[in-house]
Amino acid sequence: MSYKFTLIPGDGIGPEITKSAVRVIEQAGVKIDWEIAEAGLSAFNKYKDPLPQETIDSIERNKYALKGPLTTPIGVSFRSVNVALRKEFDLYVNKRPAKTYQGIRTLYFDHIDIMMFRENTEEFYSGIEHYIDSSRSAAETIGIVTKRGCERIVRYAFEYSRKNKRKKVTAVHKANIMKYTGGIFLKVAQEIAAEYPEIEFNDRIVDNMAMQMVMNPYQFDVIVTTNLFGDILSDLASGLVGGLGMAPGANIGSDVGIYEAVHGSAPDIAGKNLANPSAILLASVMMLADIGELDASNRIEKAVAAVVAEGKKVTKDINPVNFVSTDEMTEAIMKKLDSK
Ligand SMILES: NC(=O)c1ccc[n+]([C@@H]2O[C@H](COP(=O)([O-])OP(=O)(O)OC[C@H]3O[C@@H](n4cnc5c(N)ncnc54)[C@H](O)[C@@H]3O)[C@@H](O)[C@H]2O)c1
Numbered sequence: 001m002s003y004k005f006t007l008i009p010g011d012g013i014g015p016e017i018t019k020s021a022v023r024v025i026e027q028a029g030v031k032i033d034w035e036i037a038e039a040g041l042s043a044f045n046k047y048k049d050p051l052p053q054e055t056i057d058s059i060e061r062n063k064y065a066l067k068g069p070l071t072t073p074i075g076v077s078f079r080s081v082n083v084a085l086r087k088e089f090d091l092y093v094n095k096r097p098a099k100t101y102q103g104i105r106t107l108y109f110d111h112i113d114i115m116m117f118r119e120n121t122e123e124f125y126s127g128i129e130h131y132i133d134s135s136r137s138a139a140e141t142i143g144i145v146t147k148r149g150c151e152r153i154v155r156y157a158f159e160y161s162r163k164n165k166r167k168k169v170t171a172v173h174k175a176n177i178m179k180y181t182g183g184i185f186l187k188v189a190q191e192i193a194a195e196y197p198e199i200e201f202n203d204r205i206v207d208n209m210a211m212q213m214v215m216n217p218y219q220f221d222v223i224v225t226t227n228l229f230g231d232i233l234s235d236l237a238s239g240l241v242g243g244l245g246m247a248p249g250a251n252i253g254s255d256v257g258i259y260e261a262v263h264g265s266a267p268d269i270a271g272k273n274l275a276n277p278s279a280i281l282l283a284s285v286m287m288l289a290d291i292g293e294l295d296a297s298n299r300i301e302k303a304v305a306a307v308v309a310e311g312k313k314v315t316k317d318i319n320p321v322n323f324v325s326t327d328e329m330t331e332a333i334m335k336k337l338d339s340k
Pocket of ligand 1: 013068069070071072073082244245260261262263264265266267268269274275276277279315317
């Protein structure tokens with residue numbers, strides 16, 4: 001079977017790491033005809049539009065996209081294209097695994113395996129914000145939480161847990177203070193949890209959750225939360241397993257999926273063949289699993305894990321003393337695929 005998907009190389013290190021993903025996926029035997037589409041700062045500089053209509057049309061047509069990181073200028077110029085894409089395609093699920101990989105230095109000895117689901121479209125990422133006085137000394141951001149929005153992300157987390165035999169779901173909120181928005185989320189989570197009696201359920205207030213994740217991450221299995229808390233806690237979870245180098249993410253709606261590395265465009269190392277391709281490769285692993293290419297998905301994850309564990313053909317962020325280029329690490333992973 002062959003597929004046609006959208007590839008957004010993106011900004012900074014994006015073209016280098018997406019090139020790596022294309023090579024590894026091909027080597028794993030999955031035939032994908034990639035439709036290249038532009039977005040981000042590079043698209044803005046070229047077309048004065050960071051998200052050209054052709055890119056939207058391409059994703060709409062192909063349904064699956066692999067996306068390199070996109071630069072978002074701070075404060076001025078255009079708003080985040082990532083947020084725009086989530087809105088455009090109603091990508092309400094942000095799925096972020098945090099897993100220990102041998103060879104990556106972490107603060108924890110034992111294996112961590114947390115799956116986090118963050119609501120991806122509502123609340124303080126609504127883009128509804130304004131100054132409330134003429135001297136621009138005060139501003140307001142409006143965060144809307146809906147029952148429907150809560151239901152679909154919580155249900156997704158429980159369905160995922162049932163399908164993947166995960167044992168426990170923790171809902172994270174601030175319903176003690178944000179009694180209405182947090183209250184809706186917590187109530188919905190409790191109601192849906194009752195439909196899955198085989199899965200243990202608990203809830204945590206977000207500040208306590210941040211401490212608990214650092215003190216004892218092993219007590220968590222699947223986590224589901226609202227947009228802003230999920231944004232922060234998912235990075236915290238990545239930190240538990242050694243940072244963003246091995247952190248993939250997927251933005252999923254009922255119709256479209258966009259898969260990416262969690263890290264940014266790393267302008268400091270862009271164009272130097274130094275970027276670690278692992279996160280975008282693990283994002284490809286998630287994409288292949290979602291389209292049913294389970295064998296290739298498993299083989300790529302194992303190959304990445306093996307190269308990282310050996311630590312001989314890895315990029316500078318993993319081994320600052322004895323490192324290889326993005327291309328050489330990619331080739332080592334491709335070789336591992338062949339040797340299986
Ligand atoms: N998904 C996305 O598109 C996304 C996510 C985060 C940030 N960004 C954007 O990226 C730009 C830069 O952001 P930043 O500097 O805060 O974060 P960043 O993740 O780009 O970089 C932080 C540090 O991590 C390093 N790093 C990141 N990815 C790496 C990799 N694959 N291999 C080796 N080292 C890596 C960088 O060199 C840098 O030192 C900003 O414009 C930001 O808005 C985009």
